[in-house]
Amino acid sequence: MPVMDIERPHGLPRRFEGGDPMAGVPRPPAPRPRGCAAEHRHYPARWEPLSGPDLLDRLRVTGRRRPRARADLVQVLRSGLESGLGAVGEGGIGGQPGVPPGAPHPAPLVVTKDRLTRVLACEAHAVATPFGQRSNSVALACGAIVDALFRQLVTVGSIGDPMADGLAALAVDGRQSDLVGWVERLSGTERDELGAEVERQAEGLRRRWPALDPSWLPRTQEAMRVRLADGALELSARVDLAIGRPAGDVASVAIVEVKSGARRAEHRADLHFSALLETLRSPAPPFVVATYYTRTGELDVDPVTDELLMASARRTLTGARRLADLAGGAEPGRTAHPLCGRCSVLPEGDVGPGPSDGTGPGARRDGAGEGR
Amino acid sequence: MTAVEDRTGALTAPPVASVGRDGRAALRRRLVDGLGTSVATLPAGEPVVVTLPLLRFARTRPDSLAAPEEPFAWRPAFVRRSLGLAVVEACAAGRFGSPLDAVGPVATLAIDQWQETGWRTFHWEPWLAGLAHGAQATVLADAAGWATALWSSLDWSGLDPRTRIGGADDQWVCPATHAVRLKGRSDVRVPLAPRGSGASDAGNEEPVALVSLSGGCPSPAWREELAYLALVAALRSPSRPVPARVVGVWPDAGADRVVEVDEGALVDAADLVVTTATAVVEARMSVPA
Numbered sequence: 001m002p003v004m005d006i007e008r009p010h011g012l013p014r015r016f017e018g019g020d021p022m023a024g025v026p027r028p029p030a031p032r033p034r035g036c037a038a039e040h041r042h043y044p045a046r047w048e049p050l051s052g053p054d055l056l057d058r059l060r061v062t063g064r065r066r067p068r069a070r071a072d073l074v075q076v077l078r079s080g081l082e083s084g085l086g087a088v089g090e091g092g093i094g095g096q097p098g099v100p101p102g103a104p105h106p107a108p109l110v111v112t113k114d115r116l117t118r119v120l121a122c123e124a125h126a127v128a129t130p131f132g133q134r135s136n137s138v139a140l141a142c143g144a145i146v147d148a149l150f151r152q153l154v155t156v157g158s159i160g161d162p163m164a165d166g167l168a169a170l171a172v173d174g175r176q177s178d179l180v181g182w183v184e185r186l187s188g189t190e191r192d193e194l195g196a197e198v199e200r201q202a203e204g205l206r207r208r209w210p211a212l213d214p215s216w217l218p219r220t221q222e223a224m225r226v227r228l229a230d231g232a233l234e235l236s237a238r239v240d241l242a243i244g245r246p247a248g249d250v251a252s253v254a255i256v257e258v259k260s261g262a263r264r265a266e267h268r269a270d271l272h273f274s275a276l277l278e279t280l281r282s283p284a285p286p287f288v289v290a291t292y293y294t295r296t297g298e299l300d301v302d303p304v305t306d307e308l309l310m311a312s313a314r315r316t317l318t319g320a321r322r323l324a325d326l327a328g329g330a331e332p333g334r335t336a337h338p339l340c341g342r343c344s345v346l347p348e349g350d351v352g353p354g355p356s357d358g359t360g361p362g363a364r365r366d367g368a369g370e371g372r
Numbered sequence: 373m374t375a376v377e378d379r380t381g382a383l384t385a386p387p388v389a390s391v392g393r394d395g396r397a398a399l400r401r402r403l404v405d406g407l408g409t410s411v412a413t414l415p416a417g418e419p420v421v422v423t424l425p426l427l428r429f430a431r432t433r434p435d436s437l438a439a440p441e442e443p444f445a446w447r448p449a450f451v452r453r454s455l456g457l458a459v460v461e462a463c464a465a466g467r468f469g470s471p472l473d474a475v476g477p478v479a480t481l482a483i484d485q486w487q488e489t490g491w492r493t494f495h496w497e498p499w500l501a502g503l504a505h506g507a508q509a510t511v512l513a514d515a516a517g518w519a520t521a522l523w524s525s526l527d528w529s530g531l532d533p534r535t536r537i538g539g540a541d542d543q544w545v546c547p548a549t550h551a552v553r554l555k556g557r558s559d560v561r562v563p564l565a566p567r568g569s570g571a572s573d574a575g576n577e578e579p580v581a582l583v584s585l586s587g588g589c590p591s592p593a594w595r596e597e598l599a600y601l602a603l604v605a606a607l608r609s610p611s612r613p614v615p616a617r618v619v620g621v622w623p624d625a626g627a628d629r630v631v632e633v634d635e636g637a638l639v640d641a642a643d644l645v646v647t648t649a650t651a652v653v654e655a656r657m658s659v660p661a
Contacts, residue, residue, distance in 0.1 A: 107432065152509035155516055156476060165506030172507035174447055214472035217524060219517045225624040227589045234589065246524050246626075248374035281626030283375055 049297025051208035059243075059254050062288050062303035067251040069284040073306060077313045078228065078280060084317040085229045085324070108227065108234040109324055113270040116319035121266075123322060123332035125343065136182040138194050139261055144170055144179055145194075146201050146260040146294050147240060151220040153205055154212060154241060162202035163195045201260055201294040208297050218243045224277040233320060237274045247284035251304070255289045263298065267291050272312035275304050285309060379619065380527040382630050383581050386565055387616035389634035390579070396606060396614065399638050403607070406646035408548035411653050420652050422554045422645055424584070427597055430648040437655035446499040448514040454494045455479060455511075456518035457538035457559065463519075464528050464537060471519035475512045521623035522559060522585050536561040544607035552649055556604030558582040564616055579616035589625040598631040599641035606638065614638070 050058055118126040134140060145166030149159050152169065159165055167183060170176040186194065212218040222242045226235040241256040255274050259267060271289040279285040290301045302308060326332055391399075411420060429436050459474045468474035479500060486497035500511060542556040560583035582601050591597065598618040606614040620629045631637055 148506065148510065151513045152506060155472065155513040156509045160505050164504065165509070168504035168506035169510040172448060172503060172510050214470040217470060217520050218472060219520045220513050222517060223587065223624040225589050225622075227625065231589070231592065246376070248376070281624075 049204075049208060050299055051297070052210050055208060055299060056210040056212075058299055058301060059256070059288060059290055062301070064303045064305075066287040067285045067304060069247065069249050069251075071283075073285075073309070074280060077276065077309060080310075080313055081317055081320075082229050085233055085320060106232070108231055109320070109327055110234045110236050111316065111320050111323060112236050113273045115323060116273060116316060117266045117269065119322045119326070120315070120319050122335040122337065123326060124334040127326060127332040136179055138186075138190060138197075141179055141183050141194055142197050142201070143260040144176060145198050146205075147258060149198075149202050150205060150209070150240060150258045150294070153209060154218055154220050157211065159202050159206060162198045166198060166202075204294055204297055209292075212243060216243050217245050224274065224281060226277050226280045233324070235273075235277055235280070235316065235320075237277050239274050242278075242286075244286075247282045247286075249284065251284040251287035253278060253282070253284075253286040255286050257289075257291045258294060259291055260294050262295070263291075263293060263300070268300065268302065269312070269315060271300075271302060272308055273316060275302075276309055276312040276316060279304075279309055376525065376527050377530075379525065379621070379628050380530045382628075383526065383562060383583065383617070383619045384530060384532070384564065385617075387579055387632075389632045390616065391606070391614040391633065391635055391638065395635040395638075396610065399603075399635065399642055400607065402639065403642045403645065404546060404548045406642070407546045407552045407649055410646055410650035411549050411551050413657060414549075414551050414653050416551075418551070418656065420552045420649050422552065422649060424557065424586075424597060424600060426652070427593075427600060427644060427648050428591060430651050431591070431593065434651060434655070437652050438659045446496055448511045451494075451496045451500065451511050452514040452518040453559075454496070454538070455482075455515035456522065458482070458494070459515060459519035460522050461537040463523055464535075471516050471523050475516040475519065479508075479512060479515070518585075522583075522621075525585070525621045525623065525628075526560075526583070532563045534563050542601070542604040542608040544604055554600075554604045554607065554645065556601045556608075557584075558601050558605070558618075559585050561615075577612055579613040581617040581619060582615050583619050583621065585621050585623065587624055588622060590620065590622055590627050590629055593644065594620060594629050595631055595637065596640045596644040598629060599633060599637040600644065602631070602633040603638050603641040603645070 049055075115126070118129070145163070148166045148169035149162055152165060153159055167180055171180045183191070183194065219242050220240060222239050224235075224237045224239065227233070228235065239255050240258045243254045243256070244252040247253055255271070255278060257267070257271055257274070268291070271291055275286055275289045285304045288301055288303050290299055292299050414420065455475065455478065456471075458478050459468075459471050462468050462474045462478050463471060468477070482494055483497050483501045486492050487501070492498070500508060503511065537560055539558075539561065542554075542558070544554045546552040546554075562581045562583070563578045564581055565578065582605070584598060584601055598620045601618050602615040605612075615633055617633060618631045620631075622628070
């Protein structure tokens with residue numbers, strides 16, 4: 001095969017590969033003698049985001065053995081999901097066995113990371129905002145443009161004028177024409193703000209994101225689909241970047257999601273959902289999943305373990321069952337959340353209690369009068 | 373053995389079935405009779421073009437059959453396969469090490485040749501040349517992704533050197549009505565060693581195995597859908613052997629399926645074509661004029 005695994009570093013262990021994990025990392029200086037001005041006692045060394053080869057090493061070298069192909073693990077994950085889904089509704093999620101050729105096929109219930117996150121956060125909110133329907137905003141536009149620029153950087157190795165390139169990329173994709181039109185109608189100030197943020201994040205990408213060896217088969221916007229329960233349910237994801245040849249006996253794929261906004265708890269769950277799908281569709285799991293924050297240069301890396309996959313399967317099952325129940329006509333429950341009072345979708349809701357009292361996102365309550 | 377080696381081995385294994393002349397003639401009659409009946413009510417000038425996507429939409433989105441066709445406009449999705457195939461061909465020929473290496477130069481060469489000669493090998497050259505930098509990058513990224521999926525699906529070193537990547541669609545026009553045209557689009561055609569002596573129904577020519585790359589997941593009718601590609605190839609070239617095998621690859625789902633082409637598989641595919649053509653005609657007739 002003229003394809004390669006993501007090449008592992010040779011020679012001495014580098015950072016995060018069994019050696020001193022702090023080797024090479026700038027350390028704070030020794031305490032200054034008494035009498036110095038207070039401000040001088042602060043660490044002068046700022047945290048610097050990883051860049052270039054260091055960033056790549058952080059992705060490649062997890063400090064763990066790469067997972068091996070495990071048919072038994074895949075079987076456990078798949079059967080756990082399918083048996084759990086079989087308990088949904090009176091007869092479970094119906095399958096499609098025996099559909100004669102030519103006869104219409106019932107559409108599967110599609111479970112994406114967004115749908116999962118939304119239904120687990122608040123069923124009522126998820127039902128009130130139909131799938132794929134999002135309000136345009138500067139943050140959304142920034143995210144879409146930065147995604148396009150990241151794709152461009154990986155593919156052609158350069159970014160020209162970030163706003164022009166990003167908007168051209170979105171415009172050529174017919175699905176984004178609404179967002180492009182919205183950006184073009186922005187007032188001068190808002191557009192300048194958007195342009196400045198896009199420019200800043202693009203510059204960060206140019207300076208920090210490493211060039212990827214083409215032999216690692218980097219591919220952007222890779223779709224993943226897994227059908228379960230005789231095709232009645234489809235798990236679906238699209239990842240910003242997958243690197244590494246498709247797995248053989250040993251994991252060889254790394255998955256990266258790019259986020260232009262602030263770090264949020266659900267980003268990790270999204271990543272784990274992608275890891276679950278890659279595991280179910282491939283001989284081996286990905287060896288690592290990561291989120292790269294273009295605003296700050298932060299890189300959250302999760303080595304993929306059995307526990308991570310099992311937890312993701314449990315979360316997916318919980319969400320898929322709720323989605324199936326809702327699709328079957330069940331009354332959506334409301335989940336209290338501190339942001340309920342600012343919810344534009346269900347403005348009639350009261351402010352929910354915070355997560356600190358044990359009723360945060362995921363703690364479902366079916367009482368009336370609660371919103372998000 | 374890796375999944376790629378397994379898939380390549382299944383693709384290139386000696387044929388296990390063949391279709392004789394009689395079977396082929398019977399199949400043609402069956403299709404002509406069935407289509408003649410199903411499209412009898414179709415107004416003139418509204419031909420039905422049957423393709424693999426139409427076979428799928430007819431079952432997954434039957435309501436789309438009556439929808440008017442959108443006027444054609446170039447999109448990255450319309451470029452990804454043809455550019456992707458050219459990229460894979462360039463990699464298989466050893467000109468580039470990987471699809472990402474190849475996609476830019478292959479697209480640039482196509483545009484340069486069009487600008488120099490006016491000849492459009494792919495048809496999209498003027499459109500791509502006129503796009504802004506960011507839009508071009510999106511087109512290239514799409515094609516690189518498609519090509520990478522095909523490139524990493526097979527062990528290219530294990531294929532016959534005469535393997536054809538891409539090439540013209542197979543087409544057949546139903547002689548009974550001329551209102552139905554079948555189009556089959558295979559991504560790779562791999563020559564196979566003939567099965568035993570005298571098994572071939574078309575002289576000494578070797579049968580081929582076809583490869584089809586699709587998005588999404590295999591449908592419950594994947595067997596008939598894959599056999600459809602062999603059916604159109606068989607109808608188009610009666611003097612050539614019927615393709616012996618069709619391998620479907622669904623990279624999104626990490627799935628592959630193999631159909632060994634025998635008379636039964638072709639009959640099932642022909643029946644699916646008739647069912648689909650009938651559904652298209654009924655959908656069109658249901659739309660008020």
